[in-house]
Amino acid sequence: MSGKMTLTQFILEQQRALRGVSGDFSLLLNDIVLACKKISYRVNQGDLIGILGNAETENVQGEVQKKLDIISNEIMIDALSWNGHLAGMASEENEDWVRLPEDAPRGKYLALFDPLDGSSNIDLNLTVGTIFSILRYEGKKEPSLNDFLQKGSQQVCAGFVLYGPSTIMVLTTGQGVNGFTLDQAVGEFYLTHPDMKITEECSEFAINMSNQRFWEPAVKKYVDECVLGEDGPRNKNFNMRWIASLVAEVYRILTRGGVFMYPYDVKNPNQAGRLRLMYEANPMAFIVEQAGGACHTGRQRILDIQPEGIHQRVPLILGSKKEVARIVSYHHQQQE
Known part of the structure; x- marks a missing residue:
């Protein structure tokens, strides 16, 4: 070495x-x-x-x-x-x-x-x-x-x-x-x-498709567009990945771009999200933003959230900046 x-x-x-x-x-x-x-x-x-x-x-x-x-x-x-x-x-x-x-x-x-x-x-x-x-x-x-x-x-x-x-x-x-x-x-x-950077655009997304029936309309719209590929409004094909390990998902995004989503869903309406703000979302958001990416709940930037408890859970959408911005815009449309 x-x-x-x-x-x-x-x-x-x-x-x-x-x-x-x-x-x-x-x-x-x-x-x-x-x-x-x-x-x-x-x-x-x-x-x-x-x-x-x-x-x-x-x-x-x-x-x-x-x-x-x-x-x-x-x-x-x-x-x-x-x-x-x-x-x-x-x-x-x-x-x-x-x-x-x-x-x-x-x-x-x-x-x-x-x-x-x-x-x-x-x-x-x-x-x-x-x-x-x-x-x-x-x-x-x-x-x-x-x-x-x-x-x-x-x-x-x-x-x-x-x-x-x-x-x-x-x-x-x-x-x-x-x-x-x-x-x-x-x-x-x-x-x-050295100096790891996330590409602003990508053609890869990661999400647990088994929860599809519980997603909000904004997430359904984004994933549907990706699945349609060249035949849909995005005019390009996407690959889907799901490792069920946040460290592996973020590392993949750091090295070749992409989007990871564990969004809010109605599977458990009393639970705001799946991932822990203090132990997972915050540190990963800091890393992703420092590498030129973005990290959001769909409604709020992760790093701006005022924690209410050390085991608080939040939705998490992170990765290539332009793709995250698109998903956030769909959430805004959903709320209008």
Whole structure:
């Protein structure tokens, strides 16, 4: 890997370029990187060490947990609890935000994470990943729940790690998006995808077609146009993809464009959306916008949403800017 920049070198350069960012931020990122390396190892070992399958427990969302969900969550919490860079953290797998041990040193950041996104793919040997977000904490006392409820536009950093054929970390600190590939032989991430950009237009969309009967008219109109291809009003053919793993969907869009939709539907009218604002939508929106894309609910820009709870769910439409704008315009027409 001679000549390629390591993630550690990259983080240090970012630290020098960002006003108000201290060495604590760089060390916090290094803690997250170490945790993701450990998760990557566990994912790769799989049934060799007996960690596939259900754990016979449920998370706060009422979803059946996989053994690797629990292991990944424990790895993230252990890696971030004692190093003095955080004031607190929140995980998709925990009902309340995670308080640090009483005798652990405190820092000036908050971390939120989905320790293992796409866990329904684990037993099928398909792509899973970790998503994380970092917020500033200016208080001097123990944080409260309200300190975590910051708009996505206030994120200091967001990233995700893809545990696929190779382990790749995608990262933004508000200065563009870069991708790093883990060299398993030396245990180091190297910059392999500098300055990632999403094409403004595309001919690919991702959505769960099994929910079609529950969609709003705006989404039905968009998908119908795509399916009609050259014979429809778009005058071009589209391909459909659905991986059921947000990290994999976003990575595909970062590398070749496209649109991902998990829109509002009437399948469960009491649930505003499917994906978690704090652990999935906000960090992915920050990354996608930094790469030149767009991220919306159909009614509101994701990064402008004022969170009401750490497990709040929202609809999610993200990807190539012009395609997202088209879908949003159909929502506006629907409301007129």
